[in-house]
Amino acid sequence: MPISTTLKFENIEFLALEGKFMVKCSKCSERAVIRLRYARLNLCKKHFIEFIENRFIKLSMKNKLFEKVGKALVAVSGGKDSVTLLHLMSKAAEYFGFEIHGLTIDLGIGHDYSRKSIEASLKNFEMLKIPYTIFSLKKHYGFTIDDIASYGREAGIKKPVCSVCGTIKRYIMNKVALDVNADVIVTGHNLDDIVQYVLSSVYSGRIEDIVRLSLKTPTRGKLIGRAKPLAYFSEKETLTYVILKKLPFNYDVCPYYRPRSFHEKIKKISNELEETVPGSKITLIRSFLEKIQPALEAKYSFSTWKLRECKLCGMPTTGEICSFCKIRLAMENIVKR
Numbered sequence: 001m002p003i004s005t006t007l008k009f010e011n012i013e014f015l016a017l018e019g020k021f022m023v024k025c026s027k028c029s030e031r032a033v034i035r036l037r038y039a040r041l042n043l044c045k046k047h048f049i050e051f052i053e054n055r056f057i058k059l060s061m062k063n064k065l066f067e068k069v070g071k072a073l074v075a076v077s078g079g080k081d082s083v084t085l086l087h088l089m090s091k092a093a094e095y096f097g098f099e100i101h102g103l104t105i106d107l108g109i110g111h112d113y114s115r116k117s118i119e120a121s122l123k124n125f126e127m128l129k130i131p132y133t134i135f136s137l138k139k140h141y142g143f144t145i146d147d148i149a150s151y152g153r154e155a156g157i158k159k160p161v162c163s164v165c166g167t168i169k170r171y172i173m174n175k176v177a178l179d180v181n182a183d184v185i186v187t188g189h190n191l192d193d194i195v196q197y198v199l200s201s202v203y204s205g206r207i208e209d210i211v212r213l214s215l216k217t218p219t220r221g222k223l224i225g226r227a228k229p230l231a232y233f234s235e236k237e238t239l240t241y242v243i244l245k246k247l248p249f250n251y252d253v254c255p256y257y258r259p260r261s262f263h264e265k266i267k268k269i270s271n272e273l274e275e276t277v278p279g280s281k282i283t284l285i286r287s288f289l290e291k292i293q294p295a296l297e298a299k300y301s302f303s304t305w306k307l308r309e310c311k312l313c314g315m316p317t318t319g320e321i322c323s324f325c326k327i328r329l330a331m332e333n334i335v336k337r
């Protein structure tokens, strides 16, 4: 991806890498390549990378994300966010002294999408010498996300592909975390994802979803805890990080991704607000995660819902049969034909 002159984003600007004018880095005399308006800094390549890596460690420490963690499972899809996450987690693992294990799920999507995602993930695991698992949905359960998209309705699956895919990914992440004895599952949700999620959940009053959204959830029996250490990093920062570090990542968008117009509008409005008030996204999420969510959790306590073991697979669920087994059973009849 060529970075040339002044690619301007809402809160970050690439400052004329090849341009005629020169903006100096706020920390040294080198040419700045990026402006972080929320931090009031212009940074050269070296100082941008250093800033992101130090900020990741500081925020992880402040939010106690890896306290008592012996091993973290890092979910990597091969996109910019999860590739950034993997590299930052590798720094954090060294700093805090825990192990990491990478996981990429081969979902069987599109002609090329899954292949490219796996290739990018593999390159990064190998570059960082991180042990990893590539978990094939087809090999383990006999179907793919493409099969769900083609035959799901016929099999009686009424939910949209992305919702089914989300259930499958959560199940596999938990299963692999148990297999490799990880204490926490780390995912690459970024600031923009979380802003969209919070605003759309508040708009439609989905209290259950709002309460569940947290930087860190504890392990409950066989349900391994989760952490979202990229919650305060924008997608522009993760994109800049992978580009400046020349990391392999999959640029393609999943063929099943359907931007919802309401979500797109929220994105546009939050970007406009960020343009006028730099740092407003971070402030919104900080207020939400540190003040509103804990207050709501104390009132609604969805986290105390009783978990039992799925009758079929033994994994944690609130019903008799877990959502994943329901999908697996429905697809079994179709793929057998």
Ligand code: SF4
Pocket (backbone or CB within 6 Å): 109, 145, 161, 162, 163, 165, 166, 254, 255, 256, 257, 258
């Ligand atoms: Fe799965 Fe939808 Fe994401 Fe594609 S866009 S990987 S189908 S959740």
Ligand code: ZN
Pocket (backbone or CB within 6 Å): 025, 026, 027, 028, 029, 030, 043, 044, 045, 046, 047
């Ligand atoms: Zn510098």
Ligand code: ZN
Pocket (backbone or CB within 6 Å): 310, 311, 312, 313, 314, 315, 321, 322, 323, 324, 325
């Ligand atoms: Zn099950």
